[in-house]
Amino acid sequence: MVPPKDAPKLIVAISVDQFSADLLAKNRAYFTDGFARLLKGAVFPSGYQSHAATETCPGHSTILTGYRPANTGIIANSWTDQATPRPGKSVYCAEDESVPGSSASNYTVSAKHLKVPTLGERMKAADPRTRVVSVAGKDRAAVMMGGHNVDELWWWDGKAFASYAGRTEPAVVTRATAATTALLAMAQPALEMPAWCASRDKAVSIGGDKTVGTWHFDRAAGDTRAFRASPAYDAAVIALAAGLIQDMKLGQGPATDIISIGASATDYVGHSFGTDGAEICIQLANLDATLGGLFDILDRTGVDYEVVLTADHGGNDLPEREITQGITEAQRVDVALAPAVMGKSIGEKLGIATPLLFGDMPNGDVWISTALTTEQRKTVLAETIARYKAMPQVATVLTGKQIAATPMPKGPPETWTVIQRARASYDPTRSGDLLVFLKSRVTAIPVAGTGYVATHGSPYDYDRRVPILFWRKGMTGFEHAGSIETVDIAPTLARTIGLPVPGVDGKCLDLGAQGSPCR
Incomplete structure (x- = not known):
């Protein structure tokens, strides 16, 4: 160079x-x-x-x-890896979970992910x-x-x-x-x-x-x-x-x-x-x-x-x-939408005692237990989709297969559909089996006054x-x-600085002679 x-x-x-x-x-x-x-x-x-x-x-x-x-x-601050031996199965984005004795709250910081x-x-x-x-x-x-x-x-x-x-x-x-x-x-x-x-x-x-x-x-x-x-x-x-x-x-x-x-x-x-x-x-x-x-x-x-x-x-x-x-659609999320709560309810209906769903409060990824049989997973997936779609605070439910089949979006980002936005942060090796998105202005914190009162993630x-x-x-x-x-x-x-960066998703912006001329 x-x-x-x-x-x-x-x-x-x-x-x-x-x-x-x-x-x-x-x-x-x-x-x-x-x-x-x-x-x-x-x-x-x-x-x-x-x-x-x-x-x-x-x-x-x-x-x-x-x-x-x-x-x-x-794909998130943390995600579920059901193969990890730790309780909760959560992996932090900036950790090395292979370090002996580490946990989601006591981790070794790393760039390995x-x-x-x-x-x-x-x-x-x-x-x-x-x-x-x-x-x-x-x-x-x-x-x-x-x-x-x-x-x-x-x-x-x-x-x-x-x-x-x-x-x-x-x-x-x-x-x-x-x-x-x-x-x-x-x-x-x-x-x-x-x-x-x-x-x-x-x-x-x-x-x-x-x-x-x-x-x-x-x-x-x-x-x-x-x-x-x-x-x-x-x-x-x-x-x-x-x-x-x-x-x-x-x-x-x-x-x-x-x-x-x-x-x-x-x-x-x-x-x-x-x-x-x-x-x-x-x-x-x-x-x-x-x-x-x-x-x-x-x-x-x-x-x-x-x-x-x-x-x-x-x-x-x-x-x-x-x-x-005057933002009348603003509201707090119903705790029933939490994957653990939703999974427990589905398990009671289907007679399955093992935890069925993993993930944080939507917006975002929901994982289905890999401990289930193929037929059980199929049944749980269908029931989970139906239940989330029936919840009045939910805007859309997307399966990993739907997202993976969507081409990577192009053009102005404000024109992208929700599934295109999801595709831009979807990794089939880490993302959930489902992505559940709340409606606009639904805050993914059920109760104010016990910690954080506002958030992001939509x-x-x-x-x-x-x-x-x-x-x-x-x-x-x-x-x-x-x-x-x-x-x-x-x-x-x-x-x-004259450094080639081939293959990236972004493009060079022309900032002028004293900035970054993209010529």
Whole structure:
């Protein structure tokens, strides 16, 4: 590979977890710092995580590979593998379940399930002098953007910054862990609320005396859950990224380097408080400042760097608030739709005692027990399809055979049918026997107030649409209203450095002379 003379020396790929296109549209006029800078570059406000599996792991697997989940193999955050000896049969997307003694909650982080290389791995294969770094709030974000062959890969595990087993911890990571631990040990006073957030500072009842919508991120010392769902979480992760850039002198070597950064707090805030209250508004205002600080540090290095920012998926607000806004179809899912509950009911009717169905609450994959005879499976499949289709909250039920027989979709992602969206994240070796999709605005959380109140994971555009923003010093800014896909990011960045990426699902986007000319 001979990179072009104007190739950037450092690629910075940022994912803001659950940063939907709707969130950008609602808040972009108020950004003054990091987001504001990116909005002066190449702006694609209607990017798509085009597949149906709008979860963190599948979404992150598309950003720097150029492949949809059907090809990355990352069909969900977790899936059922009935051949595994562990109870529950659940396999996490970023684990090595073959490690003795591992479980779904106590696992060894690994990239073994990612079937394709990341851009960083391709860069390192073309020029071993390339440094590949990945940092995130979540292990699955760091893994899916970093990949198998990385120089440094770190995430916050709740107690410290952690990495793949057996890796030496550099001093900058030790310092970051110490600083984050000290921050977590201190109480956090309420954060200042920007004036533009005031209209959203309204309490929404989620049952009993519990409300959301008005928290300003004050927390008690040691409250790890509140810390994770706060601007301080992103600040800690991005501070480590900045430290690695400085200590490793990324972008100052003989080859182009790449760092991916997963900012995870917006997702935790969205799940915990919804996407339209004071919490998300304060979170985005602070993230804007934090990103601005990162870019200031990069500017001071004098390195020619290129930035892309996107998201792994969008998100839907909590139904209790949506109903007050006139979204009458908003509701919470009936617990009877949970595969375990549905399977038990079917088993009682058919006189079969073994667990029949596996999977999380739809939207998504449902697996039928492989312990059944061929005739039993046929009967259970028919009964399961009939029951789900009869449920008023269910939009559609698709069999694996139907999805597998569907060609991989082409054309604008907003025109794809639901089965085409499902095909884009279907892997016959991992996906369910059935995919059950709820109707639009049905939140797949049965009861609010016991944990998360809002979520994502549907095949609908509020979960699929994400912004894609490119920026590089000197580039001519523009905005393109048409739809593109997150799988277009990797080939676009690759073209900037003259790296061929044959066979990917995405296409190169023309960003102009100082961006990525696709010629």
